[in-house]
Amino acid sequence: MQLVKVGLCAFGMSGKIFHAPFLNEHPGFFMSAIVERSKEESKEKYPDAIIYRSVEEMLQNSDIDVVVVNTPVQTHFEYAKMALEAGKNIIVEKPFTVNVAEAEELVRLAESKNLFLSVYQNRRFDRDYLQVQKIISEGKLGNIKEVEIRFDRFRTEPSAKQHKENPELNGSGSVHDLGSHLVDQATQFFGFPEKLFADIFSMKGEEFANDYFEILLYYKNDLRVRLKSSVFTKEDHFAYKIFGDKGSFLQERTDDQENELATGAIPIYGKDWMKPLTESDGILIYSNENSKSERVLTSSKPGNYMNYYQQIYEHIVFGYALPSLGNEVVQNMKIIEAALESSKKGKVLDLN
The missing domain is CATH 3.40.50.720 (NAD(P)-binding Rossmann-like Domain)
Structure with missing residues (x-):
């Protein structure tokens, strides 16, 4: 090898x-x-x-x-x-x-x-993201009309990391930190939006970098995608809400790789190293072939950050596709930059 x-x-x-x-x-x-x-x-x-x-x-x-x-x-x-x-x-x-x-x-x-x-962009390898990707690709929801993707935390005290907390530093705050994940997932699912509107500020106070954001992405065919994050959310929400003209899907944020790694867990090469869920973490409601409504509890399969490095290796050795290309993520940066401008000006911005 x-x-x-x-x-x-x-x-x-x-x-x-x-x-x-x-x-x-x-x-x-x-x-x-x-x-x-x-x-x-x-x-x-x-x-x-x-x-x-x-x-x-x-x-x-x-x-x-x-x-x-x-x-x-x-x-x-x-x-x-x-x-x-x-x-x-x-x-x-x-x-x-x-x-x-x-x-x-x-x-x-x-x-x-x-x-x-x-x-x-490791969150592309989270179990919950992969489950949403799977459900959308199956087409059971029909034409997607409205989507909400959230990444919430309960961290009311500022961290000691000045590069994340100092509002005078470019790149500090939740929009760059967590927003880079949510924007990436939106563009992976639906591509680049036409317009956006954003509300961004610091719940902890003006002396700290932004820790709250709501970014509304406008797509063709009247699709709306809302990206949201707060550090004053003690009770978990569904992280993903997908609504189509034939059904809806609700998905919890259940990937636990980061927490396991923080405790010293060792990932295993060549197979899933996270344990399967013992309970469902999603709800799918859709119209079946007989036009009857079905409600199904779903369980996502384990995610694996090793797959990112496997793709990097396969690109180097075999010339396979490179994961999260730089010029692809530049598009995400354009959305983040426009969101900050939109919030500052208080108006919808055209991205074309």
């Missing part, structure tokens, strides 16, 4: 939970380098990885094939550009960049150097 050598730009939460465990367990990858500016926390679990004190120092390692840019979003552009100029393929954590101009420049640079650029 061809071995692909990877360097991690940071060993914070993202590195520890979303990247290192999968790279370490996938037999086609070798995690050869990790940047830790002052600590050596990675040494215990990943003793074969060389620890570097800066991204610049790591990029001098000519053996590295792929660099994972998983630093705070305000540094994504700088480090991603640096890696591309060093001749490295790159995976960039979401959100891609702080604005569209940076994202477009990185895509152009990668193309000019014949290198790949993928954005780590």
Whole structure:
């Protein structure tokens, strides 16, 4: 099996939970380098990885094939550009960049150097997202008319992460953080909208970055998609509500990979490593062949973030399709940027 050598730009939460465990367990990858500016926390679990004190120092390692840019979003552009100029393929954590101009420049640079650029949109591999994708593709709901996708939390106290909480920093706040997932899912399901309207602010107060948003996407054929997030939601909602002219589907957010990884769970290569659900997590109501209404309790199958890295490996070795292309995610950045402008101006914006 061809071995692909990877360097991690940071060993914070993202590195520890979303990247290192999968790279370490996938037999086609070798995690050869990790940047830790002052600590050596990675040494215990990943003793074969060389620890570097800066991204610049790591990029001098000519053996590295792929660099994972998983630093705070305000540094994504700088480090991603640096890696591309060093001749490295790159995976960039979401959100891609702080604005569209940076994202477009990185895509152009990668193309000019014949290198790949993928954005780590791991929520495409969540069990709940995959279940919604399946239900929509089956066509039982008919023509989709209205959709709501939510990602709520109950975090009334600000975090210590200034790159997420400081309103003066570009890219801070929930719209870039959680919004990058919801916008990506909307565009994966329905494509690029024609118009949007957004309401964005901070429930914790003006001294903190936005922690609430509602973005209404307008599509052709009168489809409306509402994306919403709040940090003052103690009781869970259905994360997905899909309404069509033949039926409806309600789906809970039940993927638990992040929580399991945070407790030290080790993903397994080659098979699902999350346990099947013991209860249903969705409700499907639709008209059957006899025009009678059926109500079915559904259960989603396990998601697996390993599939993202499997697709990256298959792209490198076999030339298969690259997951979450940079120029694809640029479109998401355009929606995020327009949403911020819409909220500021208080009006509907035409995206064409």
